[in-house]
Amino acid sequence: MYNLIMVGAADMWNGEPCEFDKSRILEYTSETLKKPFEHLDDSAFKELARFPALFAYEVPTGGVARVGWITRILPRGRQARIEYSFAPELPEIPMERIADLVWELDIQTWEVNRTHWALKDIDLFPVLVRGGLITQPQVDALISIARSEGKIPQNDPPTTVKPTVVKPTVFRIPDGNQEPDLVSVMIPFSDTFEPVFQQIKTSCLGRWQCQRVKDVWTESEIIQEIFSLIFRSRVVICDFSGKNSNVFYEAGIAHTLGRAVIPIVQEEEDIPFDLRHHRYIKYDNSSDGLRNLSLQLTERLETLLRSVP
16 A cells, blocks of 8 residues: 655655645545544554555645655644655655556556545556566665665565466466456347447457457357457457456456456446445546547546556
């Protein structure tokens, strides 16, 4: 997890303590994460300070973000003052580069325009490494120093970008590797969704190849075909509309394999509870709605093209 602390005043992250209204602490934080800290007492603040922090600026400010640690939190009435330190091993990060990774960092679009403090269930350092903003040796040096200074408990697991190791008992690992330009689409088998798929395919033209399992026949079993397609994909688009159980299952495979998943849905309530904290694209199955879906998908795919290895 990491703390996202967003401010709006230029040059506010200058090393001096920063004060926050308690009502803005844990904004844009999922209810599950928020519950253990809801009283904002000394023990809650002590626990929050264990996690690394991304000290960021609201978009109009145009500042640069820094990565570091909260060193002390002093509550007083309705305010809380934080003292902090930046990680000298890590560079400044322009906010436009952070904007490219808002999905991976679980930063909602409107968050970048509001001063607040959020806790995110995201491992910060691997995202920044995959995005090319920092390097793994820099992270290793940072973690080593943080442990020696007591900022991270000695028994905390290392923060590294690890390769996915999968040993399924139901599926066969296909020959070949992930294809860097392949987008697979997991969508209900229904004529109603044919216009949706065609619009998704249009979003991929020129930069990505786009496939769905009904258009591929390389395996004798359909479930193995699905697994193989997801395995080969760099990005998996999952349409949860209608609470289709097959799509839920396929999304689980994609998440397990570490693929970048783009959830889309027509009705928000069709997103299962366990996935609702992930960002998704809501669309309307109409001409205008599908055009808007295409625009959002194109933007998201362009971001992934830059940031996902």
